[in-house]
Amino acid sequence: MYSVYPLLLSNLFFIFIFSFYFQSRSLLLPKNAILPLRIQSIQPGSLTKPPKKLYFNHNISLTVTLTVGSPPQPVTMVLDTGSELSYLHCNKTPTTPLSYDALHSTSYTPIPCTSPVCKTRTRDFTLPVSCDQKKLCHVILSYADATSVEGNLAYDTFRFTDSVLPGVIFGCMDTGSSSNQEEDSKSTGLMGLNRGSLSFVTQMGYPKFSYCISGQDSTGVLMFGEFNTTWLKPLSYTPMVNISTPLPYFDRVAYTVQLEGIKVAGTVLPLPKSVYEPDHTGAGQTMIDSGTQFTFLLGPVYTALKNEFLKQTKNVLRVYEDLNFVFQGAMDLCYRVERSRVGLPVLPNVSMMFRGSEMVVSGQKLLFKVGGLTKGSDDVYCFTFGNSDLLGIEAYVIGHHHQQNMWMEFDLVNNRVGFAEISCDSATQKLGIDS
Template identity: 70%
Template sequence: MDFPVITTNSLLFFTLLIFLHYPNSCLSSLILPLKAKLTQSPAVTTPNKLSFHHNVTLTVALAVGSPPQQVTMVLDTGSELSWLNCKKTPTTPSSFAPHLSTSYRPIPCSSPTCTTKTRDFTLPVSCDPNKLCHAILSYADASSVEGNLASDTYRFDNSVALPGMVFGCMDSGSSSNPEEDSKTTGLIGMNRGSLSLVSQMGSRQFSYCISGTDSSGVLLFGEANLPWLKPLNYTPMIQISTPLPYFDRVAYTVQLEGIRVAGTVLPLPKSIFEPDHTGAGQTMVDSGTQFTFLLGPVYTSLKNEFLRQTKGILRPLGDPNFVFQGAMDLCYRVELTRAVLPQLPSVNLLFRGVEMSVAGEKLLYKVPGLTRGSDSVYCFTFGNSDLLGVEAYVIGHHHQQNMWVEFDLARSRVGLAEVRCDLASQRLGLPP
């Protein structure tokens, strides 16, 4: 998502549109607010992947328990287990109190949920002294949370009840950003794992559309039968059943086959984009990561070609020691008085059966609050995953702006179509 530079406490409002299909329920749709808040430093990270270095935390307000307790949870399509802060002595209003919920149920070690459904966790679960299922979730920025698996009733807008939803009731952990983490109650996992919210809801398809110009956006569970939506082009999800050390089996993995800058295809073999025998080199579509990260050799080739095609158009920063967010070392100086960026060569990501075009303002990101003399600093929105110690290609949400992105689990494919997401929100009758 491409957000304007705003103050730390400013809020942008998104909308969550959910089509639910539950037995014995006559409800067909529900609209919830999804908030995007600018933060000063990394907030939440994703297991087995790079840390959230983005400046925006997406949150959704839910109610959990009986009677319902209001919680605010980070929405993450790259994580499996949802979790809530369940500290025994809450120090902030962002804690969930399990002892006040009559529908709260801790999960024992003997439960199949503990013994079989946790196989894709980063760390194996254990049994605590009370014979309850204990989990530790560790993240790429060295933060972690730990506690017991439990189940309770989740409620959307206090109307749609989802009983028996499994989550982590976390009572301890370490954080890279305690101030920001204290403003949310936990995290909603949305990947393909058996304990993600998507899987537990039984949803076989969901979509989202992120606007690049304003605060409107849509997340939709269920089939998108929308007459005004362009036909989607699909690329198959790549699945590997054998456990490999560097392959995330429950991520939304597709096959990147090449990259084109304007009319020039990077002179790279297709094999460089394919996972190797360890699983390193998978390509993940992830709304929880802001920018796109490429393995070192591919990133270097793209960087050199972009530099070649923008020579005389953009002025390089000229500071070899400046690396934005630890992985983005191609940055430029742009006059503060310049309102519009110059014409830039587009970068097309070539997937099997689908192309994703990254053009215009999506190619450069203005570093908030940083100037050099009378210039702003802009950085190329592709980074080097090798610098982060990540053995994967990750397609971030910044490059998914104004695209309808559909995750079709029933047919094991990802669909893309260019669309004005602000107009999509209007057509769905959502508030601006």
């Protein structure tokens, strides 16, 4: 979930200490640990470091289930590669019926203001951390979708069946606001998986992680570590973009890749490559974000894509002409589709051309049915690319809807992102996980 505020400078000395701390902890990870929702043992085979598996569900958000605290309490967390700090809702309110009870965990340890952790500079902390009345480290996290949470930093033990991770840093949040209370009621918190020093994947200490998302309202798998995937066709890799100089609108711990062009069927949008590159402020980076549902493009690129898609579908789709309707505030290209029709018509593929690789979006992933909206005998479907400018986001964001039925790999050691088309239902079977 993309953070709306500018990047704060990192405390390099603190990051060095934490890197050593997390690397030391990673040596203690069990050799055959597996992460649930549903868990199966992985045969050692050719694994250089046996992976962990998490089985997840998704609708608007991707969620994983694990346990936290002593004794263990089950929690459900949104999987978010766009965020750093993981957090849990730590009290019960009408909008957050799922919560974690810190008072009943003997391993829960709040972090005081005097701790170096409280002085960490991350993009997630939208305001400088402060001390509350109990001299504990108080943080506020805000996101571009208008959600926010606040509470205290703390340590506790996170568990994945036979894996025990003591002293994981997270946010124990007691207040917050939401743009989607119905979805929030299905989760206990958020698992931050970006490249920051406080992210869950950094604290785990694994060199890479992967996930595969099945179709709408379905399931998938999240895996940490190296594993044998001889049944998976070779991944197409694109390097991550790194900028050493701090820039106000560039998130240096995001999974940033370089978008170089977009084409509809065989037609490349007539735009210069420079329109896809970050400017001198860092605005215009391309991030892969599992915490965002759809894909958002900066205004000039979105307009060019919209016009080309309209041109190529004018004979097979009927535009929904309501100037006052913009789906989710950023998607203004929608269509009327007869409810009696079986399936959507054949649509032109949209390809996002990255440096060294290409991600093809086709078929059902191009249009999304708007729930609860009908016009006569028609349903309304909207184009699944939106306009970043309408959301106030100075970036290209590749959401999880367009990652469905793709194996997504985030290789932290080799500084690259890989992907390959696959049936994720088939992948979970290959991995020995029941649907």
